[in-house]
Amino acid sequence: MENKIIARTLRLLGQLMELHDENPFKVKSIANAAFKIDKLPYPIAGKSLTEMEQIDGLGKSTASKVWALVQTNSIPELSDLLAQTPSGIVEMMRIKGLGPKKIVVIWKELEIENVGELYYACNENRLIEAKGFGLKTQEEIKKAIEFSMASSGRFIYARIEHFAEGLLQELQRQFRTDQVYVVGQYRRRCEIIDSLDILTSYSLTNDIKQLLENAGLNPGSFINNAIECEAEIGIKVNLIFCTSENIGWQKILHTGNNDHVDELALKLVNTDVSGKSEYEIYALAGIPFIEPELREGLNEFPLAAANKLPDLISYTDLKGTLHNHSTWSDGVHSLEEMAVFCRDELKLAYLGICDHSKSAFYANGLNEIRVAAQQREIEELNIKLAPFYIFKGIESDILYDGSLDYSSDVLASFDFVVASVHSILKMTEDKATERLIKAVENPFTTILGHPTGRLLLSRGGYPINHRKVIDACAANNVIIEINANPLRLDLDWRWQQYAIEKGVLLSINPDAHRKEGFYDMHYGTLIARKGGVSRNNCLNAMDLDQIKTLFTKKRS
Template sequence: MENKPIARTLRLLSQLMELHNENPFKVKSVANAAFKIDKLPFALASKPTSEIDKVDGVGKSIAAKVIELLETGSIGELETLLEQTPPGIVEMLAIKGIGPKKIATIWNDLKIESIGELYYACNENRLIEAKGFGLKTQEEIKKIIEFKMAADGKFLYAKAQPLILQLQESLATWLNKVEDDALLGIAGEYRRLCEIIEEAVFIIGTENTDIIATELTTYELAFAETATNCFTAQTESGLNVKLFVVPKSNFYLDYFRLTGSDNHVNKVLELAGDHLFNSEEEIYQKAGLDFILPELREDLDEIELAKQHQLPQLIDHADLKGSLHNHSDWSDGVHTLEDMALYCKDVLNLEYLGICDHSKSAFYANGLNEQRVYAQHQLINELNVKLAPFKIFKGIESDILYDGSLDYDEAVLKTFDFVVASVHSQLKMTQEKATERLIKAIENPYTTILGHPTGRLLLSRKGYDIDFKKVIDACAANSVVIEINANPLRLDLDWRWHRYALEKGVLLAINPDAHRKEGFLDMNYGILVARKGGLTAEKCLNAFSLNQISAFFESKKP
C-alpha cells in the first residue's frame, strides 16, 4: 500500500473522531500522522513493522493502526466509527470549507444527513441560523455542491437553462456571420422540459454543411467532430454539448427526430411516411395528428389523444391566481409575512397567498408551537384588513409523523384554512410503511394538500419508495390535492404520474415552497413540469380565483 491511501485513511479517522467528539489530543495526533505520512520520501509499507513507530510523527499508537491497515486492509476503530455515521455525513467530510465541527452541527442540530439535504438547506437559507455559519459560508458550500453535481455531467433544468440559452445566443451570433439564413434550434431533453439535463443538443440547418463544419473550428467553444456532421464539446461549467449540422431541406425532420423520445418519433414517422417537411406541424399533419408540443413527446398517451383531437390545453403561468405553500420568517423563511404578501400582490399580481410555515415538530426549522400559531393568525387577520381584497390564507406545513398522524390536535388543525401535510423526517422506510404512512395522513379530514409526496431531492436524494397508485387513489377518495413542488430540486409529484392523478380526478397544485420573495419565481419550473405532465388550468388548485379557492377550502372542512 502506498503512502497516500494510508494518509487518506488516517485523515478520515481523525475527522470521524473529531465528529464524534473524541479526545482532541488523540484527534490531533492522528491528523498530524496523516500529514507526515503523506509527505514521507519513502514508502512506509517498505519498513519492517518493528520500525514503523520510529518514523517521525508516527509513534506506537499510530504505528499499531498503520500495521493493522497494512495487514487487514482496514482499521477496526475506523470501521466502528463508520458504522455509527450516516454515509451522507461521511461524504460531507470531503467538502472543502466545512470541517468536522461544522458537520457535527449540520448533523446533530439541523438533522441533515446527506449532501442533497445540505444543498436544499442552503437554498432555504437554513444554514445561516446555525452556530458557526454565516451567509458567506452558506454560499460557498452551495457553490461547491453545485460544482460536484456538474462534475457528474448532470444538471437540474434550472441550472442548465441559463447555460443553454446563453450558448444559443452565442451560436446564433456566430452563425449569422457565417451564413445569415441558416436555421438553428435547441432539441433534446431541454426542449422536452426534462427535469434533468445530461447534454444540450443543438441543430443547424444550412445550404453548406461543409463550410459550417469547417468554420466551427473558429468558434469559441472547442467543438470536435465525433461522427459525420456531429460535433461535441463541453462548456467551462461542465455541460456536455452536441451539435448536428444538417442540410437545410432536412432541418425540420431532424429537428423532430432529435427532440422526441425514440418511441414517440418512430410511431409518428410510421404514420407520416418518409418525406421532406417544411415544418414540424407538417409532420403531424401528414401523420393525421394534431400538433403535439415538444414537452409531451414522451410516448405516454399523447399520440392517441392527438388522433382523437383531445390533447389538453396546457396550463400557462398567466393561469395562476395565487401561490400556496410558502414560508416566512416565522419559521425558516427569510422575509416577513407582509413582505411575502406584498410581493405576491404588487409584483406578481396574484389574488392570494397561502402561508404554510413549519409545524412544531420541525424544531430545526423553527416550527410553530400552538401559541405561535395563534399569534400568526392574529397578524394574518390584521394584514387581510390592510391588504384587501388580496387575501392571506392561514395554512401550515404539518409534518406527517412516523405513524401517519399530523402534528397538532384537532383543536389547532381546525383553525387553519388549509393544511399541507408533508414528510420531513424518518425517511428510511419500506415501500409498504411509506405508503401506509402517507395514506393515513391523506385520510385525516384536515389534510388539504399532500406536500412533495416522495421527499426526493433531484441529483441528491432518491425519494422514499411509495405505491403511487395507492397514494393517488387515496387522494381521489378523500378529495386531497397533490402538490407539484416547484422547487427545482424537488419537482415532486413526478410528471410521469400527473396523468394518472388527473384521470382519477385529483387536483394538483403548483407550489413554489418559497422561503424568500425570489422563491416565488420557482413557480416557473413548476409550470414547465406541470405542462409536461399534461396539467390544465381547470385541474390546478392555485389557478382557481379567490372566490373559487375560498369555496374549495370551506368545502374541505370537516
C-alpha cells in the same frame, strides 16, 4: 500503497475520531502524522514496522495503524468508526468548508444525514441559525455541493437553463443564423439533463472548431453530422448539423424519445417530409401537433388521435401561490415582505402562507401560541393589503403513524392545510403508502405536499404506491402538490396524468423560503406541462373567489 492514499486514510480517521468526540490529543496526533506522511520524500509502504516507528511525527501507536493499513488495506479503528457513521456523513466530509465540528451540528442537531438533504437544507435556509454557521457559510457549502453535482455530468433542469439559453444565443451569433435550436431532453423539459442537444442548419466550414471555441465549447471529433463538445460547466453538448430543407423532421427526430419518434415514423411511411415544418409533419401523420414536453412515447398518440391532447398550462395562468414560508418558521423574509412581493412584483391575487408545524423544531415550527399570533398578523395584513389576500395555512408534519401535527381545534383554524412528511423517511412501500393515506383521510388535509420526499440527483424518494395514494386523494377530495422547487418537482410528472384522470386537482407550489423562491413556479409550470396539466386541473390557476369557495367548502 502510495503515501497520498495513506495520508488521506489517516485524515479520514482523524476526522471521524473528532466527529465521535474522541481524545483531542489523539486526533491531533493522527492529523499530524497524515501531514508528515504526505510530505515524505520516499514511499513509507516499503518500510518495516520498526522503521515506521522511527519516522518523525508517527510514534508506535500511529505506526501500527499505518502498518495495518499497508498489510491488510484497513485500520481496525477506522472500520469501527465507519460502522458507527452513516455513509452520507462520510460523504459530507469531502465538501470544502465542512469540518467535523460543523458536521456534528448538521448531523446531531439538524438531523441531516446525506449531501442531498444538506443541499435542500441550504435552499430552505436551515443552516443560517445553526451554531457555527451563517448566510455566507451556507452559500459556500451550497456552491461546493453544486460543483460536486456538476462533476457527475448530470444536471437538474434549473441548473442548466441559464447556460442553455445563453449558449443558444451565442451559437446564433457565431453562426450568423437564427436556425439554431435546443432539442432533446432540454426541449422536452426533462427534470434531469444528461446532455444538451443542439440542432442547426449552419453549413459546415473549416472554421467550425474555432466558432465553437468562441462559444465556450471544447469540440471533439465529427461523427455522423454531429460534433460532441464539452462545456466548462461539465455538461456534454451535442451539436447536430442538417440542411434547412430537413430542419422540421430533424427537430422532431432529435426532440422526442425513441418510442415517440418510432411511432410517428410508422404513420409517415412513404411520406415526403422535406421542406415541411413540425406542424405540417404532424398534420401529414393525421394528428394534431404534439407539444415537445409530451413526446415521451406514453399516451400522447391515443390522445392526439381522439383529439384530446391537453391545452397545457402556462405560467401566466397562475393567479396565486400556495405553500410558502416566512420568518415565522425558517424563511428569510417576513410575512408582509412575501405578500407585498407577490402583489407588486408578481402581480398575483393571493398568497398561501404555510410555515412549519410544531414538530419541525429544526425549522422553528409554530406551537399553538405562535399559530394564533401569526393568524392575527394575517388578519391585519389582509386589511392593509386588500384586495390582495393571504390565506392562513400551515405545512403540518405527517407524523409516523399518519396523524397530523396539532389537535383538530387548531387544524380547524386554518384556511387550508398542506400535509407533508419530513421525518423518518426510511420506510417500506407499504408503510409509506399507509402513512400518506391516513394523512389524506384526515378531514383537515387540503393538499398532500411533496408526496415522495425526493431530492433530484441527491436522494430518492421513499417508495409509495402512487395509484393507491392518488386514489385516496380522489376519494377524500384532497389536492396533490407539484412542488416547484427544482430539486423536488414532486409529484413526478409521470403520475400527474393519472391524478387528472381520477379527478384530482394539482397545485403548483413553490415552497418558497424567500422572495426569490416564488420564481420556482416557473419550473413547476414546466413540469406540470410535461405531466399534461391544464389550467382546469390546477388549483392555483383559480381566481381568488373560486379558491375561497373551494377552501370554505372543504372546511365545512
